[in-house]
Amino acid sequence: MERHATDPIEWLLARGAVTAEQVDVCRKAIEGTATPTSLLGALVARGFVDPLELAALGSLLPTPPARGNDTVSTPAPPGAVSECPTRADGDSTTLADAAPRGAGPSAGAFGHYQIQDELARGGMGVVYRAWDAALSRVVALKVLEGSTGPGDPRLARFLREARTAARLKHPRIVQVHDVGESGGRPYIVMDFVRGRTLRRRLQEGRVTFREGAGLLAQVAEGLAYAHEHGVVHRDVKPENLFLDEKGDANVGDFGLAVELGTSTRMTVSGQVLGTPAYMAPEQAEGDSARVGPAADVYGVGAVLYEVLTGRPPFQAATVVEVLYQLLHTEVTPPTKANRRVPRDLEVICLKCLERDPTRR
Numbered sequence: 001m002e003r004h005a006t007d008p009i010e011w012l013l014a015r016g017a018v019t020a021e022q023v024d025v026c027r028k029a030i031e032g033t034a035t036p037t038s039l040l041g042a043l044v045a046r047g048f049v050d051p052l053e054l055a056a057l058g059s060l061l062p063t064p065p066a067r068g069n070d071t072v073s074t075p076a077p078p079g080a081v082s083e084c085p086t087r088a089d090g091d092s093t094t095l096a097d098a099a100p101r102g103a104g105p106s107a108g109a110f111g112h113y114q115i116q117d118e119l120a121r122g123g124m125g126v127v128y129r130a131w132d133a134a135l136s137r138v139v140a141l142k143v144l145e146g147s148t149g150p151g152d153p154r155l156a157r158f159l160r161e162a163r164t165a166a167r168l169k170h171p172r173i174v175q176v177h178d179v180g181e182s183g184g185r186p187y188i189v190m191d192f193v194r195g196r197t198l199r200r201r202l203q204e205g206r207v208t209f210r211e212g213a214g215l216l217a218q219v220a221e222g223l224a225y226a227h228e229h230g231v232v233h234r235d236v237k238p239e240n241l242f243l244d245e246k247g248d249a250n251v252g253d254f255g256l257a258v259e260l261g262t263s264t265r266m267t268v269s270g271q272v273l274g275t276p277a278y279m280a281p282e283q284a285e286g287d288s289a290r291v292g293p294a295a296d297v298y299g300v301g302a303v304l305y306e307v308l309t310g311r312p313p314f315q316a317a318t319v320v321e322v323l324y325q326l327l328h329t330e331v332t333p334p335t336k337a338n339r340r341v342p343r344d345l346e347v348i349c350l351k352c353l354e355r356d357p358t359r360r
Contacts, residue, residue, distance in 0.1 A: 009039055022048040110182040113141055113189065125158070129192060139177065142188040155186060162188045164231055165254040172222030174242060174252035193252070194245050199238035202306065209342055212307035215241070215249040216300055222251040223300065227293040234291065236299025237278040238306065276322040277312035278302040281355050284323050294357035301352025301360075308345060309337040313353060 012018045026042035114131040119140065121127075130141040144158045159179070165188075166176040178189035198215065201207060207215075219241055223233060233240075233254060240253040280298035282290040305313045313332075314325040331353050334341040354360045 009043075012043075018043060018048050110141060110143070110185075110187055111180065113139065113187075115141070130189075132189070138192045140190045140192045142190065144186045158186055158188070161254050165190075168226055168229060168231060168254075170222055170225040172218050172248070172250055173226065174250050190252075191250075193242040193250060195243045195247075197239055198241040198243060198249065198303070201243055202238055206310065207307050209308065209340075209345060212304065213345060215243070216304050216307070218249040219251055219303070220300055222249075223293075223296045226251070227296070232291065232293055233296050233299070234283065235275060235278075236296050236303060237275050238303055241303070276319050276326065277315060279326065280357065281327055282357055284326050290357065292357070294360045297352050297360045298354075298357075301349050304345070304349045305331070305334060305353065308334040308341045308349060311337070 009018075009023060013020065013023065022043065023039065026039055026048070030039065030042050110130070112133040114133055116129045116131060116138075119127045119129055125142050125144045128141045128143065130139050131137075132139045144154065162176055162179040165174070166179065169175065174193060175191045176188055177191070180187055180189075219236070223236070226233060231254070233251065235253065236251075240251065242250045242252050244250060276284070278299050279302075280291070280295040283295055302313050305311075314322050314329065316322050316325060331350065334346045334349055335343075352360055
């Protein structure tokens with residue numbers, strides 16, 4: 001990989017992404033302010049660097065991701081990224097630990113699935129708690145929002161998610177049971193996980209090293225099964241790991257998954273999809289051809305790092321800074337942040353976080 005200036009501001013200046021005048025304006029603006037603000041954060045705040053349109057990163061991110069509404073879940077660890085889109089389409093629906101948000105469509109609007117309440121809403125759709133009258137069970141019903149047509153890329157991605165997840169039948173993967181359409185609105189029927197996400201568990205308090213290692217081992221089992229069946233998740237993060245009533249981990253939300261060996265991919269080279277704090281370097285570079293199972297290994301390592309230290313491997317005020325650190329900064333060993341971290345877990349974690357995917 002080409003080496004750049006170690007300072008992200010100098011790097012952006014060298015690439016012509018910002019001007020010296022803009023940097024000077026922001027430097028003067030933050031001098032003497034009561035609330036500490038990074039210079040790059042001030043550039044973003046004034047619109048000189050757009051964190052959602054990463055064209056400022058030049059050749060590293062040649063095609064900016066589409067805009068989305070979701071951000072890294074809050075409350076986040078101190079200093080965590082607060083403005084990173086979770087994915088290009090903004091979808092971050094959750095099957096667990098979401099409070100009901102009111103009534104959904106009228107009962108019977110989706111065949112024999114009776115809507116009970118809304119669980120979560122994202123850029124791609126809405127997830128409802130629903131009653132499956134045919135099988136007498138509670139399910140999660142994900143409905144694509146807005147009108148769609150045969151050429152709508154959202155519909156293609158939505159159906160691809162359903163097809164991909166439906167063929168993965170493993171105890172550690174949230175199961176898809178049905179795909180259909182009602183009133184012109186496509187929907188996916190999934191397991192309703194009675195529990196919470198790993199994100200909620202982390203917010204409730206520090207996870208013990210033994211508990212965290214056990215949960216990530218279960219996640220690895222589910223991902224290994226997906227890889228054996230030619231599927232890469234590409235968005236492994238605490239929000240997409242669901243803990244059931246027994247406390248076991250389940251991998252969910254395959255909205256960014258890609259099938260290996262297919263003749264066409266929904267993601268073109270240069271398109272950046274994923275969550276920066278847990279994203280593998282090859283994903284950050286937008287090189288879809290190099291994104292394989294090792295990208296999920298990196299995601300597992302990034303989640304394990306947060307379990308061990310209380311924070312992701314890289315965090316900063318803006319998505320630009322996070323991606324810069326990801327591509328040009330070595331990961332700080334977990335024991336530097338927490339001296340109680342067992343050496344064996346640190347070795348595993350850092351192995352997962354190798355920059356070169358062939359070394360993970």
